[in-house]
Amino acid sequence: MKVVVIQGPNLNMLGVREQTIYGPMKLEQIHAQMKEFAESNGLEIEFFQSNLEGEIVDRIQECMGEADGIIINPAAYTHTSIAIRDAISAVALPTIEVHISNIARREEFRKQNMIAAVCSSSVVGFGPFGYHLAMTGMGQIFNEINAMKEAQKMQQDAAQAAQA
Ligand code: DQA
Numbered sequence: 001m002k003v004v005v006i007q008g009p010n011l012n013m014l015g016v017r018e019q020t021i022y023g024p025m026k027l028e029q030i031h032a033q034m035k036e037f038a039e040s041n042g043l044e045i046e047f048f049q050s051n052l053e054g055e056i057v058d059r060i061q062e063c064m065g066e067a068d069g070i071i072i073n074p075a076a077y078t079h080t081s082i083a084i085r086d087a088i089s090a091v092a093l094p095t096i097e098v099h100i101s102n103i104a105r106r107e108e109f110r111k112q113n114m115i116a117a118v119c120s121s122s123v124v125g126f127g128p129f130g131y132h133l134a135m136t137g138m139g140q141i142f143n144e145i146n147a148m149k150e151a152q153k154m155q156q157d158a159a160q161a162a163q164a
Contacts, residue, residue, distance in 0.1 A: 008075030
């Protein structure tokens with residue numbers, strides 16, 4: 001199964017920007033760890049970063065039919081973007097929102113969150129480790145989806161056998 005990781009504006013500057021808030025890790029290092037997790041758990045993974053809202057909306061839309069789940073840090077767009085919210089809602093894929101910092105403990109404007117309500121779950125305030133938690137969570141969601149599909153198939157097979 002495939003996860004697409006979408007990173008919003010200024011996350012390409014991790015390791016440089018506001019290290020007291022976001023820490024010293026670079027985005028490439030975070031992605032390398034996520035890739036390692038994916039490989040050892042038999043998952044496909046793809047990464048996308050953009051500073052542009054429309055490009056993020058396009059990438060979310062492309063996930064339909066291509067990916068089984070999305071991990072997204074919409075960064076500053078979390079607090080403003082109805083377009084990203086609507087795209088997540090439209091593709092109806094399991095989606096985990098990640099924030100490196102604890103947005104509930106920061107400025108008032110960061111308490112407004114357009115995204116959380118359309119996500120399956122949120123990981124907030126764990127630093128870069130939050131991406132690892134999101135990968136573990138996505139693995140669990142995939143296990144549950146597979147178990148449900150298997151149970152449905154067994155039910156269908158049993159119903160067919162009963163009709164024959
Ligand atoms: C962030 C929090 C946002 O408020 C901020 O604009 C970011 C990063 C985080 O990961 O903590 O760019 O999403």
